[in-house]
Amino acid sequence: MNELNHWHPVLKSAALRQKPIGIELCGQEIVLFRTQSGKVGALKDRCPHRRMRLSLGWVEAEQLVCPFHGWRYGCDGQGHSPSTPRLKPCAEQFETAERYGWIWLKAAKSETSLPDLDFPDYHLACSLEHRIQAPLELVIDIFAEMEHAPTSHTFFGYGRSQVADVEPRFDFSDPTTIKLLSIVPQRSLPWIFEKMFGIRGGDRFFNHLTMHFSPMYHTYEIYWEQQKTGQLRQERLLSVFFFNPINSDETQCMSLHYLSKPQWGMPVFHLLQKHVLKYVLDHEVKRDKWVLENIADKQVDLQQLCLGRFDRILIEYRKRLQRIYRGQGAVSSATQSEPSKITQALYQLASSSNFPKDRSI
Numbered sequence: 001m002n003e004l005n006h007w008h009p010v011l012k013s014a015a016l017r018q019k020p021i022g023i024e025l026c027g028q029e030i031v032l033f034r035t036q037s038g039k040v041g042a043l044k045d046r047c048p049h050r051r052m053r054l055s056l057g058w059v060e061a062e063q064l065v066c067p068f069h070g071w072r073y074g075c076d077g078q079g080h081s082p083s084t085p086r087l088k089p090c091a092e093q094f095e096t097a098e099r100y101g102w103i104w105l106k107a108a109k110s111e112t113s114l115p116d117l118d119f120p121d122y123h124l125a126c127s128l129e130h131r132i133q134a135p136l137e138l139v140i141d142i143f144a145e146m147e148h149a150p151t152s153h154t155f156f157g158y159g160r161s162q163v164a165d166v167e168p169r170f171d172f173s174d175p176t177t178i179k180l181l182s183i184v185p186q187r188s189l190p191w192i193f194e195k196m197f198g199i200r201g202g203d204r205f206f207n208h209l210t211m212h213f214s215p216m217y218h219t220y221e222i223y224w225e226q227q228k229t230g231q232l233r234q235e236r237l238l239s240v241f242f243f244n245p246i247n248s249d250e251t252q253c254m255s256l257h258y259l260s261k262p263q264w265g266m267p268v269f270h271l272l273q274k275h276v277l278k279y280v281l282d283h284e285v286k287r288d289k290w291v292l293e294n295i296a297d298k299q300v301d302l303q304q305l306c307l308g309r310f311d312r313i314l315i316e317y318r319k320r321l322q323r324i325y326r327g328q329g330a331v332s333s334a335t336q337s338e339p340s341k342i343t344q345a346l347y348q349l350a351s352s353s354n355f356p357k358d359r360s361i
C-alpha cells in the first residue's frame with residue numbers, strides 16, 4: 001500500500017509506555033511497543049504463528065511476547081519460538097521515529113524523510129489530536145477550502161456578510177504542493193481573546209495555507225494587520241495538521257500549534273495564552289468534525305456535486321493526493337472517471353476568465 005510509504009505521526013510519545021498499543025493506519029492493524037531500552041517497535045498486529053493480536057501481549061527486555069503461545073519478536077520483526085527454536089518466524093515490521101513529541105511510522109523499505117517542523121521564529125504552544133468519522137478526502141476538503149469559515153467556525157476569519165467579496169488566491173505552479181492565500185476582514189472576537197492576542201475585529205486576517213502530500217499535511221501561517229495603519233500585529237500563529245487515514249471511513253488529525261516567540265517576562269500570561277489557544281483550536285476543529293460527521297453522503301468523488309468557485313482547490317489537491325500520496329499516476333475512477341456535466345462545467349469555470357487567476361503568493 002503506497003500510503004504507508006510516507007511518514008505518519010500516529011501517537012503521542014508519552015502515551016507509549018510498557019504496555020503495547022494497537023493502532024489502525026490505512027486499514028492495517030499495527031502494534032506499537034517500547035522495549036526496555038526505550039526503542040519503539042512497530043509490527044503488524046498479527047502473530048505469524050496463529051494470528052493472535054500481538055497488541056495484547058507484553059514486552060520482555062527488547063522483545064514483544066505473543067500472549068497465545070509465547071513466541072517473541074524484536075523491533076526488526078525477527079521472531080523466536082520457544083517450542084520450536086529452529087523456526088525463524090518473522091512479523092511484518094514498520095519503521096518508526098520519535099520526534100516533535102510524536103511517534104512516527106512508515107513502511108520499512110520506503111525512502112522518505114521526516115518533515116522539518118522546527119520553526120525558529122515560533123515556539124510550540126500546544127498539540128491536539130482528533131478522530132473524525134469521515135474519509136480522508138472529505139476531511140482534507142474542509143481543511144482546504146475557506147467558504148465554510150463564517151458558518152462553521154466561531155473565531156477565525158471573516159463574517160457571513162463578506163463571503164461574496166472574498167477572493168481565494170491559489171498557487172498551483174508547484175506540482176508537489178498547493179498554496180492558498182486568504183486575506184479577509186477578521187470578524188469580531190470575544191474581548192478576552194482580542195486582549196490576549198493583541199488583535200481586533202476588523203483587522204486584516206492573513207492565512208497562508210500550504211498543502212503537502214508526502215507526508216500528507218497542511219501548514220497555516222496566520223497573522224493580522226491593523227486595518228487603519230497597515231501595521232502588522234505582533235502575534236502570529238502557525239498550525240500544522242497531519243491527516244492519517246485510519247481506514248476508508250475514519251481519519252485521524254494530529255496537529256501542532258505554534259505562537260510567535262514570546263517577549264521576555266510575563267510567564268503566567270504566556271501560559272494562559274497557550275491554554276486559551278488550545279481551547280479555541282480544539283473548539284474550531286470540533287466544529288469541522290461535527291460538519292463532516294453529519295454529511296449525509298460520504299462518497300468521496302466530486303461528481304454530481306454542484307461545486308462553487310471556492311471548490312477549485314478540491315479538484316487540484318485530489319490530483320496530487322492520487323499521484324503523490326497514493327502513488328497512482330492517474331486520478332482513480334473514484335475521484336475522476338467521466339466528469340459529470342456539473343464537474344465539466346466547473347472545470348470550464350475554473351479555466352474561464354471569471355475564475356480568480358492563479359497568482360504568486
Ligand code: FES
Pocket residue numbers: 047048049050051052066067068069070071
Ligand atoms: S499465535 Fe502467537 S505464539 Fe502462537
Ligand SMILES: [Fe+2]
Pocket residue numbers: 142143148149152153288
Ligand atoms: Fe474548518
